[in-house]
Amino acid sequence: MNKEFIKRNRWIIGGFLILFVGLFLYFTYAHPLVIFDTDDWNYVGEPRHAIPGFGRGIWNPIKVFPEILQCLISELGVCFIMPFTKDFFLATSxxxxxxxxxxxLGFFVVFLRFIDKKLHMNTFRKLLVLGLAVSLFFLTFVSKDTGNVNLFSENNLTCFFNYTVPAVLNMGMVLFFMTDGITDLLDRSVSFSKRAVVFVLCYLCICSNLCESYFLAIYLGQVILFDILRDHRDVKKIVRRxxxxxxxxxxxxxxxxxxxSGGRSAQVGNTNMAETLPLALGYFVNRFAGSNVWVVIAVAVIVMISLTLLLRDMKKQIKLISGRCFWDLLRLLHFMQ
Structure with missing residues (x-):
């Protein structure tokens, strides 16, 4: 990072520094991350192998990333912070x-890169977008009924590592791919270091939490699907691309x-979906019913604007895909006759 880069982006860097300080204060005072229940103590002191497991004897076979990370961060806190604080709970917190x-912070850095590439905004607008994006994570559920609930809130420390952290990682990875394109892990023209970093991050995304890895899986699926719709005649080229x-x-x-195959799935498999699905939908509706109506309106407006910009960019692709599908359908009908 040279002096010219710092000078050119000093306001953006300052904004991210303020964001980091704000998040740090939030996670230490407003919503402290502390060890307090049996799950926390269990995962703080019980590291696991860095590869997924198999079988009923393992409760969460693929939760490699959160279960290693929670133990690792605890160890780092004890080794490097506790000598100064003389307090285990304060150091780990x-x-x-x-x-x-x-x-x-890393997620919002990737988010701002994505927005900047798509819209090419000046520094002032970047800061406005950053502030709006951060505020939406905290203001969406601010109402008299929800208190301090926000999109980073979890019930305990273990849930923070098992749900919030994987969600942030997977969303950030998707935004990275949407900004720079999917790195070809088999292309030797791409530097080995970049391929290695992308591979490790994708591995951690997949081996984090099944509920949160959906972000990456859905994005990969739609990339493959759209490419098939564009040109489905040559399977080899589709696979190569x-x-x-x-x-x-x-x-x-x-x-x-x-x-x-894990123990948790076996337990969930014994539940009745006909009973649990209405409860889940009811919880979802009640949660958003208690949200801040003005924030919901703002989110709706932002989504509409985003969809308008997205559809404008995809208009030519949609026409191309629909045109090819139409002619393929005509050929199929002609062949059937």
Whole structure:
């Protein structure tokens, strides 16, 4: 990072520094991340192997990333912060707050890169978009009925590492791919270091939490699907163009199978979906019914504007795809006659 870059982006860097400080204070005072229940103590002191497991004897076969990370951050807090604080809980809380703040900060950095590439905004507008995006995570559920609930809130420390952190990682990875394109892991013209970093991050995304890895899986699926719709005549070319998305998507399918073999899935499998689905939908409706109506309106407006911009960029592609499908349908009808 040279002086010219710092000078040119000093306001953006300042904005991110303010964001980091705000997040750190939030995770240490307003919503402290502390060890307090049996799940927290269990995962803080019980590291696991860095590869997924298989079988009923493992409760969460694919939760490699959160279960290793929670133990690792705790160890770092004890080794590097506790000598100064002389307090185990304070040291680990600071460690969790630093990590959580950096994780969320990284997500917003990738988010701002994505917005900047699509809209090419000046510094002032970038800061406005950043402030709006951050505020939406905290203001959506601010009402008299919800208190301090926000999109980073979890019930305990373990849930923060098992749900919030994987969600942030997967969303950030999707935004990275949407900004720079999917890195071809088999292309030797791409630097080995970049391919290695992308592979490790994708591995951690897939082996984080099945509920949160949907973000990456859905994105990979739509990339493959749209490419098939554009040109479905040559299967070899489709596979060659999408070999990395296909490999990653198959890896996610494998993780799904491993997770279904675990103890937690076996327990969930004994529940009645006809009973639990209405309860889940009711909870979802009640949660949004208690949200801040003005924030919901703002989100709706932003979504409409985003869809307008997206559809404008995709208009030519949609016409091309629909045209090819139309002619293929005519050929099929002619052949059937």
């Amino acid at each position: 600071y460690a969790y707050a630093v990590f959580g703040s950096l994780m969320i 999408n070999r990395t998305p296909i490999i990653l998507f198959l890896g996610w399918i494998l993780s799904l199978g491993l997770e279904l």
